[in-house]
Each structure stands twice: as C-alpha cells, then as structure tokens.
Amino acid sequence: MITIPDNALDKSSVAVKKICWANTEDFNDSNIVLVGVPDESQSHALRKGTSAAPDRIREISVIRDMYIRNGEKSLGVPFSGLGHCKLYDYGNIERDEIDEVYEKIISKSKIPLLIGGDHSISTQAIKSVSKRIGPISLVYFDAHPDFVSSTTGYYGSVFHEVLQDIDIKTSLQIGIRTPEQEELENLKKFNIKVFTPMEIAEKGVKEISESIAEIVKGNKVYISFDMDCVDPSFAPGVSVPVPLGLRNVDAVYLMKSIVKNGIAGMDIMEVCPNYDIKDRTSHLASRMISEILSSCRL
Numbered sequence: 001m002i003t004i005p006d007n008a009l010d011k012s013s014v015a016v017k018k019i020c021w022a023n024t025e026d027f028n029d030s031n032i033v034l035v036g037v038p039d040e041s042q043s044h045a046l047r048k049g050t051s052a053a054p055d056r057i058r059e060i061s062v063i064r065d066m067y068i069r070n071g072e073k074s075l076g077v078p079f080s081g082l083g084h085c086k087l088y089d090y091g092n093i094e095r096d097e098i099d100e101v102y103e104k105i106i107s108k109s110k111i112p113l114l115i116g117g118d119h120s121i122s123t124q125a126i127k128s129v130s131k132r133i134g135p136i137s138l139v140y141f142d143a144h145p146d147f148v149s150s151t152t153g154y155y156g157s158v159f160h161e162v163l164q165d166i167d168i169k170t171s172l173q174i175g176i177r178t179p180e181q182e183e184l185e186n187l188k189k190f191n192i193k194v195f196t197p198m199e200i201a202e203k204g205v206k207e208i209s210e211s212i213a214e215i216v217k218g219n220k221v222y223i224s225f226d227m228d229c230v231d232p233s234f235a236p237g238v239s240v241p242v243p244l245g246l247r248n249v250d251a252v253y254l255m256k257s258i259v260k261n262g263i264a265g266m267d268i269m270e271v272c273p274n275y276d277i278k279d280r281t282s283h284l285a286s287r288m289i290s291e292i293l294s295s296c297r298l
C-alpha cells in the first residue's frame, strides 16, 4: 500500500512500494499480478542500470500519474478508463523465484505482468507460462530479434531459447531494425514473421494490428515488450538504444490491440533509468501499465 501523509507536498520524497495502478491489495481479488525482477546479471550492454527499473517505474507512476489534492489521491487514467481488471503489485522477486511465483499466479488463472531488468529474464517467464498453459504465441516487441544461437543464457538469445516453448508459426516480432547476420538467418530458418518500423510506417497500425490478430488467432498470447522497440526519442532510457524505432503511440496501439483479445502473460523490459532523460521512459512504462489495465479483458 502506498502511504502518503495527508500534508505531503513533495511526492518525490515518499518511499514508494507499489505501482500507482495497483487497485487491489488482495492477491486473491486480482486479475493481473505485477512482479518486479531487479536483475541485469545476463545483460552484455555497455549501459548498466536496468535493475533499478522496477522501483523507478513504480516511483514515477506515483509522482507523475497520481495527483494529491487536499490529502485525496486521484489517478490520471486512460481516456477509456481503467476498466474492470484488478492489478495487484506483488513487489520484487529474484530471478530464480520466477517459476515458483508464476505457479501461484497462473494456478489461480491470473495474468503475470513482469517488469525487468534485462531481457534475458523473459526466457524464464515465457517458459514458466508455457509450461502451465501449453505453447503460446510469442509477440516480441524489440529493436533486436534476440535470436542469437551461437551464445546462450543472455539477453540476445531469448527468442532462440524459448523456441521449444512457443508455437513458432503463430509467433512474431515487432519493431526489429538491427538484426545481426545470424539472427536474420534464424528468422528465415524458422520462418518468423517480422513487422519492421518501416512496414508499420507504410501500412499504418490499424492494418498491422489486423495482420497480428490473424496470425495469433485462437492462440494464447504472451507479449514480451523490450522498451527499445520504441524510438529513442520517446524512450531514451534503455540499455541498447537504436534509432528509427516505433512511435510511442503506435507501439502502445499495437500492444493494446493484442491485450484486448486476451493475453496469458506480459513483460516490460530493459528500461534503464541511469540513461533516461527526465524519467520519460519510466513514465512511458507506467502509462503502458494503465493502458494494459484499460484494455484487459476479464
């Protein structure tokens, strides 16, 4: 629970434990469970600091997305409202606790929403979800395919390491713009559909969202969202930024179009507060969580 003194004027001085979007304090009452994993041990990035993201995103949510007037708290919600889903903030866990915590979440038919941390953490999250509900359609938002197969156990090999756990023919990547040669070969070898920022700019998000819906139709979907899929002008605080990315609104539109058809799990990874500009990337992550709640289907 967020405890804010009635006379608090400076919210930045308040120690934040929970995301502002947490609208239940009862795990059993929730539909979505937010879990932070403050770990970057498998990152090879020159920029360090993604392990600070879970707490920074929570803190910024309270500072920027919540207002206090006369001691009363009020949220700035998405235009369509927050919807009927209930979000519970589980707090932070260790990387090696994911499977155990996901058992608690998925056995109660709740949706796990992970915030990292480096992208390699998603490998365990995806495996934990698919182990319990069967092969999922993986929708992978990223600047990089993370499809390296010559090395394992790090943030650039996630997609290759979960191939056994996903339904390959209904999985896809969005925002890719800097593949390495071996990743291009792997994308071709496994026939993975990729929507590049150029194709999204050309066709528009409505047409692309319809194509995505057609590909994943009828399957359980897991969304892995590396914040570097968004252009660095909107999301500068990431560990491996790449120009020519998606506009923030386009990326979130596509994400929402998938969430509204139901998802089995999701993660938001690679926010790197050390390199952020005025916390704009942490704030985008916070807004995304409100948009997920707003689109979530019960």
Ligand SMILES: [Mn+2]
Residues within 6 Å of the ligand: 119, 142, 144, 146, 155, 226, 270
């Ligand atoms: Mn990634």
